[in-house]
Amino acid sequence: MLKANNKLGIIFFPAFDWAISPTHPERQERLLYTQDQLREEGIFDIEGVEEYKPDVADIEDVERVHFCFPDVNSVTTRSHRISAGGAMKAADLVMTGERDCAFAMVRPPGHHAMKVVHGSRGFCNINIEAVMIEHIRETYGHKRVAIVDTDCHHGDGTQDVYWHDPDTLFISLHQDGRTLYPGSGFPQELGGPKARGRNINIPLPPNTSDEGFLMAMERVVMPILEDFKPDLVVNSAGQDNHFSDPITNMNFSARGYAALNEMLKPDIAVLEGGYSIQGALPYVNLGICLAMAGVDYSHVREPNYNPDQIKQDDQTTAYIEELCRQLPKLYFDPPAFDPKGDSRQGVISGNQFIRHKQIYYDTDGINEVQQESLTLCDKCRGLYKVETRADSGPLCLGVEIPIDACPDCKSKGYQLVEDGLIKGGYRYVQLINRKDKDYVRYGF
Structure with a gap:
């Protein structure tokens, strides 16, 4: 054998x-x-x-x-x-x-x-x-x-x-x-x-x-x-x-x-x-x-x-x-990130990395547009936010607090969710908090 x-x-x-x-x-x-x-x-x-x-x-x-x-x-x-x-x-x-x-x-x-x-x-x-x-x-x-x-x-x-x-x-x-x-x-x-x-x-x-x-x-x-x-x-x-x-x-x-x-x-x-x-x-x-x-x-x-x-x-x-x-x-020896470079790769504005994407779901025939941003934090890998809309449907918000989040990014993450729920105009809001294993979604 x-x-x-x-x-x-x-x-x-x-x-x-x-x-x-x-x-x-x-x-x-x-x-x-x-x-x-x-x-x-x-x-x-x-x-x-x-x-x-x-x-x-x-x-x-x-x-x-x-x-x-x-x-x-x-x-x-x-x-x-x-x-x-x-x-x-x-x-x-x-x-x-x-x-x-x-x-x-x-x-x-x-x-x-x-x-x-x-x-x-x-x-x-x-x-x-x-x-x-x-x-x-x-x-x-x-x-x-x-x-x-x-x-x-x-x-x-x-x-x-x-x-x-x-x-x-x-x-x-x-x-x-x-x-x-x-x-x-x-x-x-x-x-x-x-x-x-x-x-x-x-x-x-x-x-x-x-x-x-x-x-x-x-x-x-x-x-x-x-x-x-x-x-x-x-x-x-x-x-x-x-x-x-x-x-x-x-x-x-x-x-x-x-x-x-x-x-x-x-x-x-x-x-x-x-x-x-x-x-x-x-x-x-x-x-x-x-x-x-x-x-x-x-x-x-x-x-x-x-x-x-x-x-x-x-x-x-x-x-x-x-x-x-x-x-x-x-x-x-990766080349330095160009803060004013190709918008498909992302640009830097203040302390935010911002990237715009257009995504086609070929299997389902869906078009999506989104803007993602990442806080360029010196203490952790940064707070992630994405605003997304598919086929002119409702605007949705996603917020991710990273696994190594500093207190500031964690607090700002919850604030983004709260602001999104109160005045953001989002139909769906989802929080991914890797720091505290807290995963929450809201729909209206």
Whole structure:
């Protein structure tokens, strides 16, 4: 009998009762084929690999991360909360020491869900990795966390949630946003003024194969992780970089994904995208599981795999080599924040960082406009405020008091909520007080 070098927990949640439509790429078969493949390959016969059932995230688990308008129940289903609960289960297995590492193979995905949620975008309603990470911090104490997002689409939601958090490093490897949804994820997107360089984007050209991904991992991701010294490493494990994926243009293989995870050694992996339901996901998931368990994955081979056919050309290799030379500087020596710079990146007015955003929820067809502000406080990471309106609907207010809030920012946070309730003209007001674990919402 094979024995895992690392005790691995696997959590399945195919979400039988949730789909955007019966034929949509994001449907339950994404995990059913994987489930069959893992059982056929005998992965649960490996000593040290165990399967677990997901938990269900509570409303409060979502509300410590997101401003959901009008409320959590309006923008999620029970399946969304079980998906987040599956990620939380993976975290608990690792944090309690029951498992060395864990892989939450759950759906619906989450990495396009931003700080504010009015509906679904990029097939995502709530950010399941962020819900998991903040559950860890609330339950086990504050941790430095590195998220490495390997989905083909830029993790714009995770980037947005952690834009101002110096204790969360977000690195996204993805197909260049000039060629793929959501059209973001460029190197200059480095994080807010108090978290500069904590957001690193690696936009790879179409047709990047194993060579390019592993080069970026070796030359960019791993040196940054070594310097950041996270308490936990999370792989936001999207699999739509695969050469057979129907909605992307990359040439990554199942064995390449396994090699990436062998290099990364994530404590927790959480499934994101991946829509080659039969040709890729069963094999990619198998490779990731074996790599996380520390078991040989050299026999993993998907149908139609021909390394010569998917090999990247010399021009692509040269482009990625140059990226790898330039990108580490953005973490190790990030350029100073320009207080009068691009309004999409934010500007500084007095002691306030202000950023205007227009967001389109492509899945639900919703347009949102918002203004966020962050108090640039010398004593804590600052009071966060967001005013948001979707499709000319009611104006809503969100206020977040940070986990390390000083007395002034805490007092001002409650004052903002009180003023908003009395004279602000807001239909919905939500407070996230991470300092005192106080999560309150008001509706009129």
